[in-house]
Amino acid sequence: MASRGGPMVTGTDGTDYSHRQRIAAQYQISAQNKSRLKYCIFFHYLLFFVMLAKLSADILDRLDIFILEIEELQIPKPLIWEYVWCISLLFTFLGLTAVRRNRIAMMKRYMLGIGVFGLLPIFYAIIYYxxxxxxxxTTGETEDIALWQDYPYGLLWYGFIIQAVQVHLFSLYFANNLVSAWSARGTKRE
Incomplete structure (x- = not known):
């Protein structure tokens, strides 16, 4: 076999083996989408820590721990959707395991978990705020709307919501691409 820049076999220019150096499409798609899904899961963790910071006042109150600096912030009480959204973090571990082992069934469970515990609470928040x-x-008035630190509370949540929707939708898209690529191999790993 000829190598570039090395000794050449007589009667060939070295390009007759180029077809052997191509990677099958499903493996290339799999590698690319695995990397992208891992980035999405990383951003999911970042969003979780933002949510955890918001929930810290309520968590500390439930544990009967008093920290003056946190109490002075007067963080509004959390709604149930915030805690439900936090459950979606558990499914990221399932997704990472599926990526590592190329497991179609685990990836489908990850997608279901992100849809139910990630997107549904976010859609509820969109409607609620x-x-x-x-x-x-439309009016710029702050009368009769919830404020936190003189900022509209719903608008602050929309900043979080926009990021979360993007992360979840891209995660589902890349996970679906992985399921398609793994299914194209012909072998089903459950």
Missing amino acids: LPDVWRYV
Whole structure:
């Protein structure tokens, strides 16, 4: 076999083996989407820590721990969707395991978990905060809307929501691509 820049076999220019050096499409797609899904899961962790910072006041209250600096922030009480969204973090471990072992069934469970515990609470939050955000965006008035530190509370949540929707939708897209690529191999790993 000829190598570039090395000794050449007589009667060939070295390109007759180029077909052997191509990677099958499903393996290339798999490698690319694995990397992208890992980035999405990393951003999911970052969003989780933002949510954990928001929930810290309530968690400390439930544990009967008093920290004056946190109490002075007067963080609003959390709604149930915030805790439900935090459950979606558990499914990231399932997704990472599926990526590591190329498991179709585990990846499908990851996708289901992100859809139910990631996207549904976020869609609930979009609907819940929509009246306040719409009123503030259209009129600019802060009367009759919830404020935190003189900022519209719903608008602050929309900053989080936009990021979370992007992370979850891209995660689902890359996970679906992985399932398709793994299924194309012809072998099903459950």
